[in-house]
Amino acid sequence: MNPIELSFEFFPPKTQEGVEKLRATRAQLLPLKPKFVSVTFGAGGSTQQGTLDTVIDMAQGGLEAAPHLSCIGSSKESLRAILNQYRSHGIRHIVALRGDLPSGMGEVGELRYASELVSFIRAEFGDWFCIEVAAYPEYHPQSRSPRHDLENFARKVKAGADSAITQYFFNADAYFHFVDDARKLGVDVPIVPGIMPITNFSQLMRFSEMCGAEVPRWIARRLESFGDDREAIRAFGLDVVTRLCQRLVDAGVPGLHFYTLNGAAATKAICERLGL
Numbered sequence: 001m002n003p004i005e006l007s008f009e010f011f012p013p014k015t016q017e018g019v020e021k022l023r024a025t026r027a028q029l030l031p032l033k034p035k036f037v038s039v040t041f042g043a044g045g046s047t048q049q050g051t052l053d054t055v056i057d058m059a060q061g062g063l064e065a066a067p068h069l070s071c072i073g074s075s076k077e078s079l080r081a082i083l084n085q086y087r088s089h090g091i092r093h094i095v096a097l098r099g100d101l102p103s104g105m106g107e108v109g110e111l112r113y114a115s116e117l118v119s120f121i122r123a124e125f126g127d128w129f130c131i132e133v134a135a136y137p138e139y140h141p142q143s144r145s146p147r148h149d150l151e152n153f154a155r156k157v158k159a160g161a162d163s164a165i166t167q168y169f170f171n172a173d174a175y176f177h178f179v180d181d182a183r184k185l186g187v188d189v190p191i192v193p194g195i196m197p198i199t200n201f202s203q204l205m206r207f208s209e210m211c212g213a214e215v216p217r218w219i220a221r222r223l224e225s226f227g228d229d230r231e232a233i234r235a236f237g238l239d240v241v242t243r244l245c246q247r248l249v250d251a252g253v254p255g256l257h258f259y260t261l262n263g264a265a266a267t268k269a270i271c272e273r274l275g276l
């Protein structure tokens with residue numbers, strides 16, 4: 001048995017080709033025996049059907065699947081309907097988020113923060129769902145201050161979350177400090193590091209800019225220097241991220257959650273190098 005629990009994140013494919021590719025990815029990752037896989041959800045419900053279809057497909061493939069659910073831009077009624085649909089399919093695991101509205105679009109909705117969504121799920125569905133929430137070792141980009149963000153994180157755990165998954169990071173110390181500080185605020189649930197394999201420089205920089213994750217200068221400069229040499233980027237990315245994971249595993253993290261971007265190769269290679 002793996003000493004630490006693995007989980008893999010996917011997004012709902014938009015085309016039949018994407019569906020087939022994801023099934024192939026799932027087949028390649030299945031031997032790693034993930035505890036669960038999660039499937040992202042577009043804010044405001046833009047991927048609602050795709051998330052449900054993907055979760056059902058994953059479950060049929062023998063995996064425990066957890067849909068993400070974001071509350072921003074949604075009414076309680078529509079959230080209740082989605083949760084009822086999941087329950088009717090026997091889904092018992094969920095990642096509860098606030099989400100982000102595309103800039104300038106739409107109303108905030110009835111629930112403003114993930115903590116309110118967690119409270120809503122607990123009030124309406126009791127203990128049916130195991131609830132994951134998001135954590136930000138480098139702090140959420142919109143947070144007023146690190147302290148305020150930590151307190152908000154503790155609030156959503158106290159609202160009834162069972163576990164947390166972090167935004168990705170490349171600086172392990174940010175994660176260790178965050179966990180220590182959260183423990184001091186009474187957070188006692190597992191805080192599982194989110195891991196982003198590095199396979200594409202421009203995509204990594206774009207994502208990191210959007211979500212507020214720091215790509216250390218030395219990593220960015222090395223990746224940039226490889227230009228279009230995808231093999232060099234892949235090899236360097238594999239070294240960097242494996243080393244990060246090894247440090248986390250050595251420190252006793254409860255699990256690793258991989259942002260797979262629906263590809264298997266990088267995640268599989270890292271896990272193999274770690275001997276998982």
Ligand code: FAD
Pocket residue numbers: 039040041042043068069070095096097098099100112113114115133134135140141142143144148149150152153156165166167168194
């Ligand atoms: P919250 O915990 O609500 O926090 C959002 C901000 O509000 C923070 O700055 C926080 O400090 C502040 N805040 C919280 N409570 C209060 C309060 N009571 N008063 C004042 N301020 C407060 N996005 C998607 O759209 N779909 C996905 O599937 C998805 N999956 C994700 C999975 C993971 C593991 C992670 C880490 C992120 C994911 N995201 C996803 C991105 C996420 O939706 C965004 O980061 C979003 O901006 C914040 O969501 P949250 O649930 O962390 O929000």
